[in-house]
Amino acid sequence: MKINLNFIEACSLLEKNETTSVELTKIYLKNIKEAKELNCFNTISAEQALDDAEKSDIRRKQGKLKSRFDGIPIGVKDLFCTKNIKTTASSKILSNFIPSYESTVTQNCIDAGLISLGKLNCDEFAMGSTNKTSFYGPVTNPWKSNKSEAKLVPGGSSGGSAAAVAADLCVVSLGTDTGGSIRQPASFTGTVGLKPTYGRVSRWGIIAFASSLDQAGPITKTVEDAAALLEIIAGHDPKDSTSSIKEKESFLDNLNSSVKGIKIGIPKEFKSDGLPVSTQKAWDDCKKLLQSNGAELIDISLPHTMDALPTYYIIAPAEASSNLARYDGVRFGIREEGENLIEMYEKTRSIGFGDEVKRRILIGTYVLSSGYYDAYYIKAQKIRSLIKNDFNQAFEKVDAILTPSTPSTAFEIENEPNDPVQTYLNDVFTVPINLAGIPAISIPFTNDENNLPIGLQLITNSFEEQKLLNIAKNVQDTINYKSVPKNWWKS
Amino acid sequence: MEFDKDSLYKLGKLSKIQIDDSKLESLSSDLASIIKFIDRLKSIDTENVDPTSNSLDQSLVMREDIASDVNTADEILENAPQNELDFFSVPKVIE
Amino acid sequence: MINGWELVIGIEIHAQIKSNSKLFSSSSTKFGSGPNSQVSLVDAAMPGMLPVINKFCVEQAVRSGIGLNAKINNKSIFDRKNYFYQDLPQGYQISQFKDPIVGNGFIEIDSEGQPKKIGIERLHLEQDAGKSLHDQDPKFTFVDLNRSGIALMEIVSMPDMKSADEAVEYVKKVRSILRYLDTCDGNMEQGSLRADVNVSVNKPGEALGTRCEIKNLNSFKYIHSAIIYEAKRQIKAIESGENIIQETRLYNIDTGETRSMRSKEDAHDYRYFPDPDLLPLVLEDNWIKKIKSSIPELPDKKKERFIKEYGLSEYDSSVIVSDKSTSDYFEKVVQDRNPKLVTTWVTSELFSILNKKNLSIDESPIPPNQLGDLIDYIDSGKISSRQAKDIFEEMCETGETAQNIINEKGLSQISDESELKKLVESVLSLNPENVEKYKNGKDKLFGFFVGEAMKLSKGKANPKILNELLKSKLNS
Structure with missing residues (x-):
């Protein structure tokens, strides 16, 4: 059977009875087994998956499919709580945690008949852009430079989710995106990553990093796949007070790739001398492509673009410092004994959290503490308003905005800067979108001179995912990006 | 810029994270670097700007007052590192 | 006034809202169930759990606000109050800090026979914490989260009270109003209504003193004696040259004394910020009006x-x-x-x-x-x-x-006049000599006739009617 199968193709094979869910599941489980070196999975739930696949096949025989996607194997970021399956957020502090509940998003997948193969590695509590902060070790990007044997980062925090799709360890996967955690790894691995509008997808049962920014979304091989998976996971959830009350949409069926008359904004603030020539060229090529397909290019300004990253590094740690207070060794997770309650707390949290998580908790505590709250936290919230306003004004003139997804392509795992701020700069193009709460997609456009994927980011206004997917499909269908990583990890 | 030791210990106390002596220096310089980075915002004029704490433009949806969640002590204690007689158990606290 | 010192008292009342389920979860609020048997995943702050507000609790807070003659805010915000404690699963309490659901109001109390207005600063909604048991085990504290997440109204008074009596009157009055509104059952023994009392002392005309907060007083008696004890303690301290430290104190119901709370010694910095899991609570005027019209x-x-x-x-x-x-x-x-x-x-x-x-x-x-x-x-x-x-x-x-x-x-009285007339007639006809004597001026004998009539009626004669009948008969 063809490898590099996408979601829609896999569905069609099942529909034509050319394969079964069990067969598909076995192939992917085998792929996973052979890809240990990539370290994509924290937990592989092989037995459960095969069991579920068998049931799906029975449903198919009986004509009782749960949805047209029934039987497709997927991977789930280890940030989604999954009933009776270990859920760790790639943190030591949750290394023994087995939820008794299923997140709304994964439940929606189960209800559609999807088969979960297991839990995908990620940065600890989704904090990172390299997947190196995971307690279970870094994920390796399936892509390698054609000039070096060095292992590359897959990006983060949904590094496992992106690498697994790129390496055919699952057909599609679920990630979460707080400041770029879906789009940046998608960009680094030649996959499609969609961050929906804040509120489009329920956060219930997803381990929280920064509640006002977190949003789950699909990582897939194609735009159609992203549309399909978004359709499955989206919708109002009464258990999440920040879930939009908007109606569910049929993103896949409504896909329409025409961009005639569509106005594409090109923000001048994203241009920079530091941008690699190949990325700049990819961006320029995409503009031309859209223009020749009938879109209109409009120069726009998002004046607070460069303020977004420092704003994010106030708001996200502030919320995280509070969200992570519940990991205290009392009701779940690990506990390190102490002489008294305070010592137990301090030991548990010091041993349970990794360095990056601790840094962010400390910074978050700092910006909320008395005397600093107004200068940092309130200030950041005000600048958040300015950033949102920039986008509001832009969308009065344009339908969508086109930018690079990341300031660079995948870099070496060993090559980590000492200064955490240097690492934070990976998110410079993705973070403003989370602060504004709007949707954005990263799609692979071409490869750079080292044969590493370059992703481009499309952005639309709130709840305009359909438009976003349509434009992305237009680009996808025109460039027909077919590059796949050589599967060096199998040898 | 320096992030002084006392402030760091104070943050550690507030957030219940031990500041390891061996990591004191690197942590202090990391935090200093981050704070220098976020300090860039100070020069931005935000007069008359309202803060945004959530981008979703919606008011709070309320639920009906129905006690529909039922549990047993066993269920809620299932993941607890230590429990006794249907209680969570922690090192003795003196009030 | 105690020994020439003025007292200034402000009170925070924590009133449990009478509701079926908790403020942000659908667990039951029933009192007296087994430990940890009414704890949802949200109450235990399991990873990924989110709060969803109880409409009825919001309504009850609005009702209470109206009952306290207070301003109902159309928009209010839920904040997180961050601190670590074994009975606080989230590591923060969801409360309202800057923008409470209810603003300024007042109530009137009786102060030594005179009406006195006590200002209400605010009423806000917040979650209750769990319960800690310290005496079950020599080495461990046990935690029951049944109470965790139950809806509380915190009612904050202005520092308008000047005596322990006024303080008690104030709490009584608030309790009474809440019970009228049926928003809180006011059961202090079960902890449905508890008071934190802020006390300071100062010499008349001088600046206010440093206040101490006595936490969790759950009876009128304790409120009264805790204030008296605390005021005297402060006066004694100041008079002997000590400074009062602003602190949280506990009242010992056995000794009647207050003492500093050790566990709250650490300087607090609650780092309040808007809860990003919740959006602003917006109340329509019509909705508030509807509640207003249902106030008893x-x-x-x-x-x-x-x-x-x-x-x-x-x-x-x-x-x-x-x-x-x-x-x-x-x-x-x-x-x-x-x-x-x-x-x-x-x-x-x-x-x-x-x-x-x-x-x-x-x-x-x-x-x-x-x-x-x-x-x-x-x-x-x-x-x-x-x-x-x-x-x-x-x-x-x-x-x-x-x-x-x-x-x-057979206790009912004979009040029927014709029956009593017969009775009177038979008594008179049975005692013709005494009737004669009475008519000749021996008034004292009237009692004798009453007694005889009563005896005859077995005590059931209506004395008033009997008297009248006897009098008119004898005097005719």
Whole structure:
């Protein structure tokens, strides 16, 4: 059977009875087994998956499919709580945690008949852009430079989710995106990553990093796949007070790739001398492509673009410092004994959290503490308003905005800067979108001179995912990006 | 810029994270670097700007007052590192 | 004033909202269930859990705000108050800090017979914490999260009270209003209503002193004695040259003393910020209006009405309206009856029996309609007051109705005039000599005739009518 199968193709094979869910599941489980070196999975739930696949096949025989996607194997970021399956957020502090509940998003997948193969590695509590902060070790990007044997980062925090799709360890996967955690790894691995509008997808049962920014979304091989998976996971959830009350949409069926008359904004603030020539060229090529397909290019300004990253590094740690207070060794997770309650707390949290998580908790505590709250936290919230306003004004003139997804392509795992701020700069193009709460997609456009994927980011206004997917499909269908990583990890 | 030791210990106390002596220096310089980075915002004029704490433009949806969640002590204690007689158990606290 | 020192008292009341489920989760709020048996995943702060607000609790807060003559805010915000404690699973309490649901208001209390306004600063919604048990094990503290997440209204007064008496009056009044509104059951023993009292002392005309907060007082008696103790402690300290440190203190109900709370020693920095899991709570004017129109008559209004409508004294009216159940009971009995008689029976006979049996009026052994019947028998002269008291006691003991007791014992009075006339005639005809003597001026013999008539009627003759009949017969 063809490898590099996408979601829609896999569905069609099942529909034509050319394969079964069990067969598909076995192939992917085998792929996973052979890809240990990539370290994509924290937990592989092989037995459960095969069991579920068998049931799906029975449903198919009986004509009782749960949805047209029934039987497709997927991977789930280890940030989604999954009933009776270990859920760790790639943190030591949750290394023994087995939820008794299923997140709304994964439940929606189960209800559609999807088969979960297991839990995908990620940065600890989704904090990172390299997947190196995971307690279970870094994920390796399936892509390698054609000039070096060095292992590359897959990006983060949904590094496992992106690498697994790129390496055919699952057909599609679920990630979460707080400041770029879906789009940046998608960009680094030649996959499609969609961050929906804040509120489009329920956060219930997803381990929280920064509640006002977190949003789950699909990582897939194609735009159609992203549309399909978004359709499955989206919708109002009464258990999440920040879930939009908007109606569910049929993103896949409504896909329409025409961009005639569509106005594409090109923000001048994203241009920079530091941008690699190949990325700049990819961006320029995409503009031309859209223009020749009938879109209109409009120069726009998002004046607070460069303020977004420092704003994010106030708001996200502030919320995280509070969200992570519940990991205290009392009701779940690990506990390190102490002489008294305070010592137990301090030991548990010091041993349970990794360095990056601790840094962010400390910074978050700092910006909320008395005397600093107004200068940092309130200030950041005000600048958040300015950033949102920039986008509001832009969308009065344009339908969508086109930018690079990341300031660079995948870099070496060993090559980590000492200064955490240097690492934070990976998110410079993705973070403003989370602060504004709007949707954005990263799609692979071409490869750079080292044969590493370059992703481009499309952005639309709130709840305009359909438009976003349509434009992305237009680009996808025109460039027909077919590059796949050589599967060096199998040898 | 320096992030002084006392402030760091104070943050550690507030957030219940031990500041390891061996990591004191690197942590202090990391935090200093981050704070220098976020300090860039100070020069931005935000007069008359309202803060945004959530981008979703919606008011709070309320639920009906129905006690529909039922549990047993066993269920809620299932993941607890230590429990006794249907209680969570922690090192003795003196009030 | 204590020894020339003025007291300044402000009170935070934590009132548990009467609701079926918790503020942000659908767990039951029932009191007295087994440990950790009413704890949802949200209450235990399991990873990924999110709060969803209870509409009824919001409504109850609005009702209470209206009852406290306070401003209802159309937009309010939920904040997180961050601190670590074993009974606080999230590591933060969801509360309202900058933008509470209810703003400024006031209530009126009785201060040494004079009405006094006490300002309400705010009322906000917040989650209750769990319960810690420190005495079950020598090395461990046990935690029960049943209470965790139950909806509380925190009602913050202005520092308007000047004495322990005023403080108690204030808490009593707030409790009474909440009970009238049925937003809180006011059960202090079960902890449904508790008070944190801020006390400071200063010399008249001088700046306010440093205040100390005494936490978790759950009876009027404790509130009173804790304030007195704390004020004296502060005065003694200042007079001996010490400084008062602003701190949280605990009241020991066994010794009657307050002491510094060790566990709260660490300087706090609660790092309040808007809870990003919750959006602003926006209340439409129409919704508030609808709630306003459903507010029942509150104690102050009821007191005035009772005075006007039933001619009650100021004092009796206060006593009766101070508790909603009492006023309800009273009003059921007083319908179409003599208010004076009803007031006396409720405030003396009924209250004393309830006191003796340590029962609330809701648990009264005599329901209002039966007390009403008894009063009817008195008012119509069918029984005497003396008899009524005996019947009342028996009603309490046996649960029998007044009518049954009267019938069974044949206690009812003979008030029928023709029957009594016959009685009088037979007494006179049986004692012709004494009639003669009486008519010749021996007035004292009147008592003799009454006694004979009573004897003959086996004590059932209505004395008033009997007297009249005898008099008219003898004097004719």
